[in-house]
Amino acid sequence: MSSSISLNSNMKLHPRSNIYQQQLKDHWYQRWIYLCQTTEIPYHGDYIAKNIGDYPLIIVRNQHDEINILNNSCRHRGSRICQKEKGNEANLVCPYHQWAYDLDGKLTYARNMMEEIDIANLPLKSFVCSIINGSVYVNLSLPADSDEQAPHECFTVKNRHRAAYQYRIQRNVGYEAVLSQLDLSLELLDTAEDASANARFYHDTETRGIIAADVIPIDEHHSELTLTYLVTSGTSEGKHFSRQDFITQSAKDLDIIIADDSITPLSVKPVRPVSAEDLPALNARQMQDILDKRQAIDHADVYAPYRIWDSSKQNLVCTMIVKETHNVRTYTFQIADGGWFNYKPGQFITLELPTEGEKTLRTYTLVSSPSRPMSISITIKAQPNSTGTRWIFDNVKVGDSLKAYGPNGDFSFFNDPADKYLFISAGSGITPMMSMTRWLYDYGGNMDVNFISCIASPDDILYQSELERMAGRSRDIQVSWVCENDNELNTWTGYRGRFNKLILGLAAPDYMDRDVYCCGPGPFMRAVREALDASGYDMQHYHEESFSGTETTPLPDDFPTEGRSVNITFSHSGKQHECDQRETILIAAKSANIAIPSACGFGVCGTCKVKVNSGETHMVHSGGISQKDIDAGYVLACCTNPMSDVEVEI
Incomplete structure (x- = not known):
């Protein structure tokens, strides 16, 4: 292989020396570099993470079936976004401060900074991607919007192939020494050596299999060699090819001995959406779950404000149940029609349980953290005399939907930060x-x-x-x-x-x-x-x-010892109800057959929060409502008395 600077693998160089950096710049960053096969990332959200010199890359298939090459470095603090070598993600979330990017690299959410920055100006850096006969190449020196494509000589095989097996090994020599060894091998398909900086393809005429060999430099004295066994479309394992073919061809053509247990099997399914025909052994619910996960969805607005959970309109779906001890379980929920949760750590929700007789409301603290906003979890203990929790243990399964209210509560260090x-x-x-x-x-x-x-x-x-x-x-x-x-x-x-x-x-x-x-x-x-x-x-x-009542504040001096009659109008239904001032709005609503969800009954849980559009009220609560909500006209129906004719928005 020709190169402007020749690197002897026996040279004693300091890591990241000037010679090594210059060679990366001249030999790697200016030329097309082979990365992978498209069939290694067949589904939307599938990704591969690779380092090319100083460039950490993510090769990812987006929701439009396009392959993007993005910089694997968060725009916030530079942390690696994809920590694993391979995976599948609906969106790319930095584990450090949870900045989220869609599969095209656009920033969609910056935790605690949405009002301070313009997320449109902070996408992940992208690189030009060229796909030749299923092989993915990148050129790090070209702008991302360049129309230039890798030359077809990079891979002269005309038939569509797919990846079946892969073998990876670290070599204790520089990458040029590894490439020199590969160039001495037989049946070389890459007729233009300089077209690709790091890849060679070898053809086995007996099995029609192809080995794609690519080398990535680690430092001056170490490199990583990856062998990927490609098979033609329409062939099946056991009938047309096998692991042994890969092992035999590697030993014959490349003089590389591979142990069977060191081979990684890769997906050999064609690149297309999953359909019902692919899943004959699964039941209808399992089939639909897989189809839902694989279908293309728009992740650009995953964290948009309008997608925050609205408990008045959206139910929760149980997605996971974990047995913690003999009588304690953790239940995890997501929003039925998609979205995310915005709450303070330490707050709680109220679940509406369809128990026998009538609905039962029970309040549970969220054990999950808002730093992981796509789901919420509660950990609950079934006491011998418990009703609601025992009903959950006996009845709630993964996939079940429940009505919930909240989040509520002021027990959070968000309200009183300390060191x-x-x-x-x-x-x-x-x-x-x-x-x-x-x-x-x-x-x-x-x-x-x-x-x-x-x-x-x-x-x-x-x-x-x-x-x-x-x-x-x-x-x-x-x-x-x-x-x-x-x-x-x-x-x-x-x-x-x-x-x-x-x-x-x-x-x-x-x-x-x-x-x-x-x-x-x-x-x-x-x-x-x-x-x-x-x-x-x-x-x-x-x-x-505490979920027990506290001492209430005294009634005002002008509170009547004998209540007079007032009218409550429930705006949504148009119903009017006459009640005594000594009755709470919750009691009056029940008398009028108006359902206001409630749980604790003494102003702690916040489940019965309603908005008063007009009229005077008196509320004596125990911490279940914030001053912000009070200023906006909300009250807790269980501990609020109507002092005049009022209109309640329910």
Whole structure:
């Protein structure tokens, strides 16, 4: 092979030396480089990630069946977007700060920065792509909109081939030495050596198979050789070709010995959408699921504001169920007709359960994090006397649809940011703490967290592996477990007993400097408050989540001791109902056969939030509604009295 600079594989060069960089510039970046076969990425969203010198690339098939070559580097902080060598993604999401790009490289979502930047000006850099007889080439020196194509001499095979097997090996010599070895092999199909910088094709006349050999430089003294076995359309494994053909041809033509267990099988299906004829063994529901996943969809507006979940119009669909312990499960939901979730870590939703008799509403904290906005999850425990949760355990399956309301709640550090946090929980009270911890970990910023979880026994520990993995990767996360009892097989060696001031000091010596968030049963939270208060802790930095009623504010002096009659108009139905001022809007609505969803009954959960268009009301709530909603005219029907004739938007 000719080259302006010859590299001897035995030369002692420093990594990324000037000679090596110049050779990349002259030999690689100015010429067409073979990347892969189109049949290696047959479906929309299929991608391959490769590094060509200093260029990290994504080769991806978009929703229009076109192949794009994009820079695998986020425009935010330069993090690698696709971490795996191969995969399938509906959109390309950076794992660092969740910037999302569509399959054409257009930025569609920039978390927490949508109002600060113009996303139209921040696409991924793209490169010119040329496809010759199913082989994908890139030229890194040409502009992305160039009309120039790779010369047909790059691959002179005229029949359409597809990739069947692949073998990859790292060679401890420079790429020129590997190419020189390949050039000495027989049956070379690449008649113009300089047309492609890195690929050679070898033809086996007996099996009609072709080996595509491509070399990618790693550094001066190392390169990666990939052999891809191509077979003609219409042939089938076992009848027309086999793994042994690949092994035999590689040894005969290339003098490369391949072990059978080191071969990676590739898809040999033709490039076309999946149809029902391809799936005769699947039932109708499974077939439709696969077809839905493979069909072309527009991902450009995945994170558009109008796609945020609207609980008044959109149901949730259960997509996954995970058994955490003998009586705890995690249920994951997505939006039935597509979209994403916008909420604060620590908030909750209310599920409407079609139990026997009448609908039952139950409130559950979201254990998922808004940093992963395409789904939400709840982790729930079935108590012996539970009704709603037991119904979910017995009836809800993957694919089932449920009505839900929310998200609601103010128990979130979003409302009171701090530098250091102490999360204390008992039992299922761990769920809002997990949501907040996951968000901090995903966000990658300040995450000085001390996490204390109190449980009955080691069998009841939740999320242990995930929390310990996060703590193992970040010095800013500390995790402690406090168990009351041993389990049947093992003696607990960590903190033991009920939570008290001594355990607090041992597990979190600097708790006086931290904002404390607490969630669990009432007696547990009282014990935490007493331990903190006895130590002189500033309780203004203490926050707790409770689904029990709190002391209400006193009624105003002018509140009538004997209520007078007022009229409530329900605008959507046009119904009017006369009621006493002492009745709440929720009670009046039930009397008028108007359904207002409600759960807690004392102004905590926020499920019964409605808008009052006109008239005077008096509301005594327990934290289930934000001041922003109040200013916009919303009230909680369960704890709001009509003081005059009012109109309610429902």
